[in-house]
Amino acid sequence: MRDRLIFTGQLLFTLLVAAFLVVPAILSISAGVTVNYFRGISSGVTLQWVFQVWELYAGTILLSFVIAFATLAATLVAGVPAAYALHVRAGRLSRIIEEVITLPLAIPGLAIALALLFTYQGFSDFRRSWLFILTGHVIYTMPFMVRSVMAVFATIDIKTLDEGAASLGAPPWRRFRDVIVPNAVPGILAGSLMVVTLSLGEFNLTWMLHTPLTKTLPIGLADSYASMRLEVASAYTLIFFVMIIPLLVAMQMFADQEQKR
Amino acid sequence: MSVPAGHGVSVRIEACGKTFADGTRALEPATLDIARGETLVLLGPSGCGKTTMLRIIAGLELPDAGGRVLFDGNDMTSVPIERRNVGMVFQSYALFPNMSVADNIGYGLKIRGMARQERAARVAELVALTNISGLENRRVDQLSGGQRQRVALARAVAIRPGILLLDEPLTALDAALRDRLRGELNRLLRALGITTIYVTHDQSEAMELGDRIVVMQRGSIAQIGTPREIYFKPKNRFVAEFIGAANIIEAPVENGELVLPGGRQPIGGEASQAAAVAMIRPETIGVVEEGAAPLSGTIDSVSFIGDRQRMLVSGASDKVLTVDAPNTIKAQAGERIGLLIAAEAVRLLPSEN
Structure with a gap:
């Protein structure tokens, strides 16, 4: 009897927390398919707002994905070898570099953006292109990649594996390809998942760095909330969800499978 | 040309010392000759510098300035491990978790560009030699400690190294298994006849396996000799007390x-x-x-x-x-x-x- 009571209590609490998280999202999404939000769902259901958003903001959605995957590519290419080097090399310099890479976690996105603007104000072509936003996203997401890969290196004795491969005659790049990377896959997947989702949803930094021609999805969302009907902005949220949820689920499944292997 | 008995290379280390970046002196400058085909055991308590000496010979550590490592008279001091043709068995075995047993054993051959068929034949040969038939397609984490040890040995020997380096290969095993594998290892090393350097802190391992034993104490060589010499004619109190009662x-x-x-x-x-x-x-x-x-x-x-x-x-x-x-x-x-x-x-x- 007492166990049952505790269970019911826990269930209720869990549902309450879930509702707290989910209800606002559902409300926002449902507004996106309502003819008139102020009259409620009884005014009818429509996809016109969704189409309108697609017409107006398809470019920002596409750009968001381009930037997210370019960020992923950059953090993979630079972050995985960096994590390896930082793990293998002990010493003060390595620890300092590790701290510097981690720093963007503690600095507000706005401050990073300002610093980038100051640094690159002379390079106007670069400043105006989407590569400028990419730079910001790479700085912001790098610690997540490096940290999660390093966490995996800490659980397996990667240094000895590397020495083992070296003793068998493998030059550094072969060791990296054949032994280091395959054994770091769980960390690389976890890091990738974070990098892509963080990049897709990043607002602070991007808002400071964007130009009218280089808007990403969250910037477009803010823009539509500020200047369009509420239904349009909500339809935008709906599109955001439809895009990002399958991506998240797919990556999570991939990561689970890799862990089971 | 007459070929000396045994296989592999002769090794000479000359005035090889090692001071780590934090100033710790791990190894006093030491000079040592290892004949072709000889099994030399580096014996001593932990922290005596035996593993450091092995790693210098392997090419995993650089000796302090002035030290030289020679294989068959050729200076190898600045040659990295991947070009020294050494077979190494690590204390933790360092088997690749992302590869099967057969792929682990064949990895060094693959790096050397050996054709797939030839490689498979060599792997089969070593699987038979080390008594691990039937495990070829297993993943490394499905093996017992003793099986891992055999795979590590097979992998190191597969590449026909000039010198075999073993860093406490039996330490991670339980006592009964250690005794049995020690006997097997001894037979295998004798059969291969390859130059071998074996690091251990276990004096009975050293006695059984070594042609000569180097007893080390606090970073220097305390005595070099055959097991009998070391046992009956210890040079000092440390050696006498470390070897046997x-x-x-x-x-x-x-x-x-x-x-x-x-x-x-x-x-x-x-x-x-x-x-x-x-x-x-x-x-x-x-x-x-x-x-x-x-x-x-x-x-x-x-x-x-x-x-x-x-x-x-x-x-x-x-x-x-x-x-x-x-x-x-x-x-x-x-x-x-x-x-x-x-x-x-x-x-x-x-x-x-």
Whole structure:
């Protein structure tokens, strides 16, 4: 009897927390398919707002994905070898570099953006292109990649594996390809998942760095909330969800499978 | 051209010392020659520099300036490990978790660009040699400790290295398995006849496997010799006490006799010395009737070990003597006995510290 009571209590609490998280999202999404939000769902259901958003903001959605995957590519290419080097090399310099890479976690996105603007104000072509936003996203997401890969290196004795491969005659790049990377896959997947989702949803930094021609999805969302009907902005949220949820689920499944292997 | 017996390369390390970045001196400059086909054991307690020496020979550590590593007379000091053609077995085995057993064994051959078929044949050969048939397609984490050890050995030997380096390969295993694998390893090393350097802190491993043993102490070489030399003629107290059990006695010598509370023990010769340090191995002391030997004492305790019995005898020297007697002798604590020791069994050690 007492166990049952505790269970019911826990269930209720869990549902309450879930509702707290989910209800606002559902409300926002449902507004996106309502003819008139102020009259409620009884005014009818429509996809016109969704189409309108697609017409107006398809470019920002596409750009968001381009930037997210370019960020992923950059953090993979630079972050995985960096994590390896930082793990293998002990010493003060390595620890300092590790701290510097981690720093963007503690600095507000706005401050990073300002610093980038100051640094690159002379390079106007670069400043105006989407590569400028990419730079910001790479700085912001790098610690997540490096940290999660390093966490995996800490659980397996990667240094000895590397020495083992070296003793068998493998030059550094072969060791990296054949032994280091395959054994770091769980960390690389976890890091990738974070990098892509963080990049897709990043607002602070991007808002400071964007130009009218280089808007990403969250910037477009803010823009539509500020200047369009509420239904349009909500339809935008709906599109955001439809895009990002399958991506998240797919990556999570991939990561689970890799862990089971 | 005559080819010396054994396979692989001869190794010479010249004045190789190692000081780590934090200033720790891991190895005093040491010089050592290892003949082609020889099995050399580096033996010592942890922190004595034996693994550092192995890693310098492997190419995983660079010796301090002035040190040189030569294989067959060629200077290899600055050649990285991947171009030294060494086979190495690590204490943790360092098997690749992302590869099957067969892929682990064949990895070095793949790196060398050996064709798939030839590689498979060589892997099969080693699987048979190391008794791991049937495990080829297993993942590394599905193997027992002993199986991992065999895979690590097969992988190191597969590449036909010039020298085989083993860093405490049996330490991670339980005692019974360690004894069995030690015998197997010995047979395998003899069969291969390849130059081998074996690091261990276990003196029975060193005795069984080594053609020669290098006993190391606090970063320097304490003694180099065959297992018999090291055991019967230790150069100093550290070696005597580290290898096997030893009675270390401090007493004056008069006319070739050790003057002890329990009698005068001949040590050969006619020398005299005011303060000598002598070593007597427990199994070289014979238990006889009191009066039948120059030395006598009282049994403090007897413990039956199976193949022998260990007695602690007081009164013979200023310290309690350990005596390993045959298991057939009937003796009890409190009994007076004579201790018969051959003059050759007493070894004088340099009186240090």
